[in-house]
Amino acid sequence: MSTPTPYVYTFAEGGRDMAGLLGGKGAGLAEMTRLGLPVPPGFTVTTEACRTYLETGQEPPGLGAAVASALADLERAMGRRLGRADDPLLVSVRSGARFSMPGMMETILDIGLNDDSVVGLAKASGQERFARDSYRRLLQMFGRTVMGVDGALFEQAIAAHTAARGATDDHALGAGEMAALVEEFKAVIRRETGEDFPQDPFEQLYRAIRAVFASWNSERARVYRRREHIPDDLGTAVNIQAMVFGNLGPDSGTGVAFTRDPATGESGVYGDYLPDAQGEDVVAGVRNAVPLTELRHLAPRVYDELGDRLRTLEGHYRDLCDVEFTVERGRLWILQTRVGKRTAEAAFRIAHELRASGTIDADEALARVDGDELTRLMFPRFATRTTDVPVAHGVPASPGAAVGVVVFDSEAAGRRAAAGQHTVLVRRETTPDDLPGMIAAQAVLTSRGGKTSHAAVVARGMGKVCVCGAEDLVVDTAARQFTTPAGVEVHEGDTVSVDGTAGNVYLGAVPLTASEVSGCLETGEATGPLTRAVLSALAHADSVRRLEVRANADTPEDAARARRLGAQGIGLCRTEHMFLGDRRALVEAMILARDDTAREEALAALLPLQREDFTGILAAMDGLPVTIRLLDPPLHEFLPDRVDLAVRLASAAHPDPHDRELLAAVERMHEENPMLGLRGVRLGLAVPGLVAMQVRAIAEAVVHRLREGGRPRAEIMIPLVGTVEELRLARTETEQVLAEVAAGTGTTLDCPVGTMIELPRAALTAGRIAQLADFFSFGTNDLTQTTWGLSRDDAEASFFPLYLEKGVFAASPFETLDQEGVGRLVEIAVEAGRAVHPRLETGVCGEHGGDPASIHFFHRAGLDYVSCSPFRLPAARLEAGRAALTGVTGSDSA
Numbered sequence: 001m002s003t004p005t006p007y008v009y010t011f012a013e014g015g016r017d018m019a020g021l022l023g024g025k026g027a028g029l030a031e032m033t034r035l036g037l038p039v040p041p042g043f044t045v046t047t048e049a050c051r052t053y054l055e056t057g058q059e060p061p062g063l064g065a066a067v068a069s070a071l072a073d074l075e076r077a078m079g080r081r082l083g084r085a086d087d088p089l090l091v092s093v094r095s096g097a098r099f100s101m102p103g104m105m106e107t108i109l110d111i112g113l114n115d116d117s118v119v120g121l122a123k124a125s126g127q128e129r130f131a132r133d134s135y136r137r138l139l140q141m142f143g144r145t146v147m148g149v150d151g152a153l154f155e156q157a158i159a160a161h162t163a164a165r166g167a168t169d170d171h172a173l174g175a176g177e178m179a180a181l182v183e184e185f186k187a188v189i190r191r192e193t194g195e196d197f198p199q200d201p202f203e204q205l206y207r208a209i210r211a212v213f214a215s216w217n218s219e220r221a222r223v224y225r226r227r228e229h230i231p232d233d234l235g236t237a238v239n240i241q242a243m244v245f246g247n248l249g250p251d252s253g254t255g256v257a258f259t260r261d262p263a264t265g266e267s268g269v270y271g272d273y274l275p276d277a278q279g280e281d282v283v284a285g286v287r288n289a290v291p292l293t294e295l296r297h298l299a300p301r302v303y304d305e306l307g308d309r310l311r312t313l314e315g316h317y318r319d320l321c322d323v324e325f326t327v328e329r330g331r332l333w334i335l336q337t338r339v340g341k342r343t344a345e346a347a348f349r350i351a352h353e354l355r356a357s358g359t360i361d362a363d364e365a366l367a368r369v370d371g372d373e374l375t376r377l378m379f380p381r382f383a384t385r386t387t388d389v390p391v392a393h394g395v396p397a398s399p400g401a402a403v404g405v406v407v408f409d410s411e412a413a414g415r416r417a418a419a420g421q422h423t424v425l426v427r428r429e430t431t432p433d434d435l436p437g438m439i440a441a442q443a444v445l446t447s448r449g450g451k452t453s454h455a456a457v458v459a460r461g462m463g464k465v466c467v468c469g470a471e472d473l474v475v476d477t478a479a480r481q482f483t484t485p486a487g488v489e490v491h492e493g494d495t496v497s498v499d500g501t502a503g504n505v506y507l508g509a510v511p512l513t514a515s516e517v518s519g520c521l522e523t524g525e526a527t528g529p530l531t532r533a534v535l536s537a538l539a540h541a542d543s544v545r546r547l548e549v550r551a552n553a554d555t556p557e558d559a560a561r562a563r564r565l566g567a568q569g570i571g572l573c574r575t576e577h578m579f580l581g582d583r584r585a586l587v588e589a590m591i592l593a594r595d596d597t598a599r600e601e602a603l604a605a606l607l608p609l610q611r612e613d614f615t616g617i618l619a620a621m622d623g624l625p626v627t628i629r630l631l632d633p634p635l636h637e638f639l640p641d642r643v644d645l646a647v648r649l650a651s652a653a654h655p656d657p658h659d660r661e662l663l664a665a666v667e668r669m670h671e672e673n674p675m676l677g678l679r680g681v682r683l684g685l686a687v688p689g690l691v692a693m694q695v696r697a698i699a700e701a702v703v704h705r706l707r708e709g710g711r712p713r714a715e716i717m718i719p720l721v722g723t724v725e726e727l728r729l730a731r732t733e734t735e736q737v738l739a740e741v742a743a744g745t746g747t748t749l750d751c752p753v754g755t756m757i758e759l760p761r762a763a764l765t766a767g768r769i770a771q772l773a774d775f776f777s778f779g780t781n782d783l784t785q786t787t788w789g790l791s792r793d794d795a796e797a798s799f800f801p802l803y804l805e806k807g808v809f810a811a812s813p814f815e816t817l818d819q820e821g822v823g824r825l826v827e828i829a830v831e832a833g834r835a836v837h838p839r840l841e842t843g844v845c846g847e848h849g850g851d852p853a854s855i856h857f858f859h860r861a862g863l864d865y866v867s868c869s870p871f872r873l874p875a876a877r878l879e880a881g882r883a884a885l886t887g888v889t890g891s892d893s894a
Contacts, residue, residue: 006046006066007045007046007048007049007060007062007063007066008043008044008045008046008049008063008066008067008069008070009021009022009026009030009043009044009046010041010042010043010044010070010073010074011026011029011030011033011039011041011042011043011044011241012030012033012034012041013030014026014027014029014030014031014044015027015030015031015034016028016030016031016317018030019098020047020098020234021046021047021048021237022044022046022047022096022237023044023047023095023096023097023098023236023237023239024096024097024098024099024100024338025094025095025096025237025239025336025338026044026096026237026239028336028337028338029042029044029239029241029336030044031316031337032313032334032337035312035313035316037309037312037313037334038309038331038332038333038334039333039334039335040241040242040243040244040333040335041074041077041078041241041242042074042091042239042240042241042242043067043070043071043073043074043239043240044096044237044238044239044240045063045067045209045237045238045239045240046237047097047098047234047235047236047237048060048235049063049213049238050212050213050216050235050236050237050238051233051234051235053210053213054213054216054217054235059210064206067205067206067209067240070240071205071240074089074091074240074242075089078242082111082112082201082202082205083112083113083114083117083200083201083202083204084117084120085116085117085119085120086120086123086124087120087121087123087124088112088113088117088120088121088124088201089112089242089243090109090110090111090112090113090121090134090242090243091111091112091205091240091241091242091243092107092108092109092110092111092239092240092241092243093107093108093111093205093208093209093212093238093239093240094107094108094212094238094239094241095107095212095215095236095237095238095239096236096237096238096239097216097230097234097235097236097237098234099228099230099234100338100341101221101224101225101230101236106141106144106145106280106431107141107280108138108141108142108145108146108208109134109137109138109141109243109278109280110134110135110137110138110141110243111138111142111201111204111205111208112201112204112205112243113134113135113138113201114199114200114201115199116199117201118131118132118134118135118182119131121134125245125248127248127249128175129174129175129178130245130247130248130249132175132178132179132181132182133170133173133178133247133278134245134247134278135178135182136178136181136182136185137278138204139154139182139185139186139189139197140154140185142197142204142208143185143188143189143192143197145211145215146207146208146211147189147192147193147195147197148192148193149188149189149192149193150192151431153188153192154185154188157181157184157185157188158170158181161173161177161180161181165177171276185197205240208238209238209240212236212238213235213236213238215236216235216236220433220435220436223435223436223439224435224439226804226805226807226810227439227462229810229811232807241335244326244328244333244335245278245326245328246274246276246277246278246326246327246328247276247277247278248276248328248329249276249329250275250276250298251299251327251329251330252275252276252326252327252328252329252330253273253274253275253276253277253295253298253326253327254273254274254277254278254281254324254325254326254327255271255272255273255274255289255292255295255324255325255326255327256271256272256322256323256324256325257269257270257271257292257306257310257322257323257325258270258271258320258321258322258323258340258451259310259311259313259314259320259321259323259340260314260320260346260350261346262320262322262340262341262342262343262346262451262460263342263343263345263346263396263397263398263399263451263460264343264345264346264349264399265320265342265343265345265346265347265348265349265350265353265529265530265533266349266529267353269292269293269306269307269310270292270451271291271292271323271451272289272290272291272292272450272451272453273289273290273291273292273294273295273298274289274290275290275298278326288448288449288450288469288471289450299327299330301330302327302330302332305332306325306332309323309325309332309334310323313337315359317337317339318354318359318360319339319340319350319354319368320339320340320342320346320350321337321338321339321340322337322338322339322340322341323336323337324336324337341457341460342460343398343399343460343463344369344372344373344374344376344377344463345377345399345530347368347369347373348369348373348374348377348530348533348534348537349529349530349533350368351364351365351366351368351369351533351537352365352529352532352533352536352537353529353533355536362540363540363544363885365536365537365540366537366540366541366544366878366881366882366885367882367885367886369537369878370852370878370879370882371850371852371855371874371875371876371878371879371882372463372852372875373463374517374534374537374874374875374878375871375872375874375875376400376463377515377517377518377530377534378515378517378518378521378871378874379400379401379515380401380512380513380514380515380518381400381401381501381512381513381514381515381516382401382497382499382506382510382511382512382513383510383511383512383513384499384504384506384510388506388510389506390499390504390505390506391484391485391486391488391490391505391506391507392445392467392470392472392473392484392485392504392505393470393472393503393504393505394445394446394447394467394468394469394470394471394473394503394505395449395450395451395456395467395468395469395470395503396467396499396500396501396502396503397450397451397453397455397456397459397460397466397467397468397500397503398444398456398459398460398463398464398465398466398500399465399500399501400443400463400464400465400500400501401465401497401498401499401500401501401510401512402422402424402442402443402464402465402497402498402500403422403442403495403496403497403498403509403510404421404422404423404424404441404442404443404495404496404498405421405422405423405424405492405493405494405495405496406423406424406426406482406490406491406492406493406494406495406496407423407424407425407426407437407441407492408425408426408427408475408477408480408492409425409434409437409477410425410433410434410435410436410437410438410440411437412437412492413425413436413437413438413440413441414436414437414440416440417440417441418801422442423440423441423442424441424442424443424444424445424496424498425437425438425440425441425443425444425445426445426446426475426482427444427445427446427447427455427475427477428446428447428448428475428477429446429447429448429449429453429454429455430444430446430449430453430454430455430458431454434455435458438455438458438459438462438464439462441464442464442465442498443464443465443466443467443498443500444459444464444465444466444467444468445466445467445468445470445473445496445498445505446467446468446469446470446475447469447470447471447472447473447474447475447482448468448469448471449468449469450468450469451468453468453469455468456468459500465498465499465500466498466500467498467499467500467503467504467505470503470505472484472485473485480492488507490507494507495507495508495509496508497509497510516528516530516531517530517531517534520534520535521534521535521538521564521565521566521874522561522564522565523564537878538566538874538877538878538881540881541877541878541879541880541881541882542566542877542881543881544881544884544885545877545880545881545883545884546859546880546884547855547858547859547863547864547865547866547880547883547884548568548569548843548864548865548866549566549567549568549865549866549867549868549873549876549877549880550567550568550569550570550571550572550625550627550843550845550865550866550867551563551565551567551569551570551571551867551868551869551870551873552570552571552572552573552574552845552847552849552867552868552869552870553567553570553572553573553617553870554573554574554575554577554578554617555577555613555616555617556613556616556617556619556620558870559616559617559620559621559626560620561870562870562873563620563621563624565870565873565874566873566874566877567621567624567870567873568624568625568865569621569624569625569626569627569713569865570617570621570624570625570626570627570867571627571777571843571844571845571849571865571866571867572627572629572717572777572845572867573617573626573627573628573629574629574632575610575628575629575630575631575632575694576631576632576633578609578610578613579606579631583606583609586602586605586606586609587602587606588662589601589602589605590602590603590606590687590690591665592661592662592665596688596689599687599688599689600689603689603690603693604693606693607693607696607697608697610693610694610697610698611696611697611698611700611701611704612701613697614628614697614698614701614702614714615701615704615705618701618702618705618710618712618713618714619705619708619710621713622705622710622711622712623711623713624713625713625715626712626713626714626715627715627717627754627775627777627843627845627867628694628698628714628715628716628717629717629719629756629845630684630691630694630695630716630717630718630719630730631683631684631690631694632679632680632683632719632720633679634677634678634679634683675782675785675791676786679719679720680718680719680720680721680756681718681719681720681721681726681727681730682720682726684718684730684733685726685729685730691730691733691734691737692733692736692737695716695733695734695737695738696737696740696741698714698716698751699737699738699741699742699749699751700741700745701714702714702747702749702751703741703745703747703749706747714751715751715752715753715754715774715775716734716751716752716753716754717753717754717755717756717775717777718730718731718734718753718754718755718756719755719756719758719779720756720758720759720782721755721756721757721759721762721769722759722761722762723761723762723765723769724765724768724769724771724772727755727769727772727773728772731753731772734753735753738751752774752775752841753773753774754773754774754775754776754777754841755769755773755775755776755777756776756777756778756779756845757769757776757777757778757779757783757826757829758778758779758780758781758782758783758786759782759783759786760783760786760787760825762829763783763825763826763828763829764825764828764829765832766828766829766830766832766833767832767833767835767836768836769833770832770833770834770836770837770840771836771837773833773837773840774840774841775840775841775842775843776829776830776833776840776841776842776843777842777843777844777845777867778826778829778842778843778844778845778846778863779845779846780817780822780826780844780845780846780847780848780849780854781814781846781847781848782846783822783825783826783846784813784814784817784818784822784846787818787821787822787825788813788818788821788822792814800812811853814847815847815848815851816848816851816853816854817848817851817853817854817857817858819857823857823861826844826858826861826863827861829842830842830861830862830863841864841865842862842863842864843863843864843865843866843867844858844863844865844866844867845867847868847869847872848866849866849867849868849872849876850866850868850869850872850873850875850876852875852879852882855876855879855880855883856879856882856883856886858883859880859883859884860883866880
């Protein structure tokens with residue numbers, strides 16, 4: 001019989017490998033304790049205890065006794081008792097899930113203070129103001145996070161006292177004013193909750209623990225988990241730690257340090273330090289901190305020791321570390337460490353430099369970056385002109401370029417985002433309550449805080465542009481405006497441009513220019529540390545990946561760009577895109593043809609145009625496969641809109657006879673659901689000569705390229721097949737045309753003929769279809785629509801947001817493949833097809849081919865290639881390499 005897992009672990013009992021049970025924060029504290037770093041002692045209540053609480057609404061049996069025992073051990077270690085009237089032990093309570101979650105409950109400091117112990121703390125420290133300030137902080141944090149009091153009520157009281165003093169922040173308030181704030185805060189709590197602030201230290205502790213548990217299901221926590229795809233059933237741990245104080249005078253302080261710059265990845269000590277401050281002051285951004293390098297002058301010995309500790313941690317974790325620390329009267333304490341959140345730029349550079357130094361190997365370096373990060377690096381940057389003068393400057397906390405209208409709260413950001421507007425969220429400083437707005441906005445701008453503030457850390461983690469600490473801005477959220485140093489008022493709805501790389505803010509929309517990374521990916525030439533890191537990661541991904549990566553491209557220009565970006569062929573060339581523009585008139589002529597002769601004349605006019613297109617594409621992809629899909633959409637899509645035509649005819653004094661013909665054709669071809677109507681292979685079988693014309697154009701383009709000395713590899717794809725009989729008919733006509741061109745030109749043609757699997761029936765009968773197919777290409781866009789029984793355009797415009805909000809979808813099935821449903825059909829088709837045709841080539845040509853999570857699935861399913869739009873090629877190459885490091889293919893597992 002197994003021994004039950006304890007609900008409480010002291011820091012000395014855990015380690016970094018227990019993050020699932022102790023949470024990331026608790027595992028980090030335990031690991032630092034094992035390393036011998038100066039960590040204030042404490043203990044962790046496990047995620048298992050939280051899960052039990054969430055399932056039953058009750059603390060698990062024995063938790064109270066386990067906490068009491070761990071607390072007694074802590075009291076013995078510290079030589080003080082919790083909340084004792086003379087020289088009390090005080091503790092902090094912090095949440096700590098396995099994954100860092102900005103939406104979780106805020107820290108509560110100074111638990112153990114009450115009307116009696118605050119006197120003892122004043123005597124023991126010799127500082128009356130410090131003791132009263134600590135009590136004020138406890139009341140504010142506990143009242144807001146545990147008792148549910150509106151935090152603005154506390155802020156208003158502080159603001160009134162600082163204004164009366166003519167000060168800019170509460171640091172200027174004396175002991176008497178702090179004592180007055182304590183009484184005001186207690187009155188606010190009593191008025192808002194109907195109960196007094198608990199004076200019993202043990203009640204404070206247990207209520208705080210329960211509040212952490214409950215915060216797992218807070219709205220902001222659920223919002224963050226949905227965005228980051230974090231499971232809802234993990235729960236959070238709770239960390240109880242002896243207090244150390246950074247607000248004991250000029251020889252004390254608090255700070256956050258990074259072993260490398262989290263914005264750029266550059267090596268060195270980075271961070272913020274706030275003298276004579278406590279706990280969350282730096283992260284909250286209520287006062288602007290000084291650069292960490294200032295600590296070298298303020299406390300040289302502490303600075304040197306901190307540097308040693310940071311080097312120890314980076315060497316141990318072999319990664320960028322984010323470290324919170326406190327200096328208490330000249331003594332350094334490390335309060336937390338974790339592998340730090342970083343920008344996409346920093347992720348690539350850090351991985352590359354750690355690989356170059358031999359700290360990690362090439363596989364691990366590749367595992368530490370991902371396709372989403374690479375895609376962000378390819379976004380444009382601002383192309384500033386001499387006339388573009390910034391109206392504000394702050395800390396460049398998260399790089400990138402964003403243009404949007406100004407909003408001042410989450411509700412406005414969400415509302416405007418739902419209407420399709422890009423927004424910039426402007427706050428004095430952000431708190432976890434601002435998380436929904438930060439998710440909805442393109443950028444975040446604050447007048448307070450630095451690179452380690454809440455706004456900076458969360459924005460970096462989400463890949464959002466962020467400028468913090470633009471302290472010359474006067475942000476008035478009530479008036480919904482901010483004022484620049486020059487006196488310019490910027491109101492909600494005004495457009496601004498935020499440069500998170502330089503820390504500048506501009507009025508209006510600044511033009512954009514291509515990114516450095518985007519340029520280097522096409523040339524293959526590195527221009528600096530970042531591009532060297534990107535090219536290095538891609539080179540290793542290409543060397544280890546099994547999946548080929550092809551492009552969806554319909555023009556010679558797109559094909560040439562795709563090849564420069566590393567495409568190994570074209571997985572989808574959509575011929576319908578060749579019938580647009582001036583050629584639409586020829587398609588209209590084909591549709592309106594009254595007899596075979598007129599139809600053949602229209603097709604004959606289209607033939608040389610298609611042949612020219614195919615010739616250019618095959619030349620751009622010379623030597624690489626080009627999969628050409630025969631015409632797929634319904635013909636009415638090439639005709640004018642039904643309603644527009646009817647209105648034009650009805651309003652014309654002398655209606656155009658051609659318009660009458662067009663309307664008759666549109667009426668004749670109108671379908672209630674054209675996606676499920678006359679399209680794909682059905683269209684090719686129903687319109688005489690259409691397949692033959694397209695196949696002839698392909699075959700003649702191949703002959704032309706062969707005569708020019710090229711190496712064309714055209715593959716012909718029959719779309720929307722639902723039964724093997726459809727494929728048999730289409731293939732027979734295709735092979736007849738290929739044979740005619742081969743005989744007429746004296747050329748041997750090798751053009752594989754395959755089909756697009758985009759209907760559930762095709763997937764379920766793939767074994768029969770594979771008897772006549774040289775390859776399968778999964779059209780996962782339509783396969784998703786037909787499997788789910790929904791129209792993408794209609795669904796995304798109506799109920800998708802509701803489904804995402806309610807958790808029906810973790811992500812849109814059109815962005816990330818539904819592996820359980822659509823993915824299972826893909827697996828069935830691959831397995832059945834290869835059972836009949838062992839060398840059957842399989843690929844995916846829907847846009848899922850460029851989605852990182854979907855690529856890992858396609859690797860495991862044993863597909864041969866993925867295909868995506870040219871812009872997504874680099875990310876797809878990277879993810880195919882990462883999948884090879886972790887995935888097991890269908891063939892591997894057989």
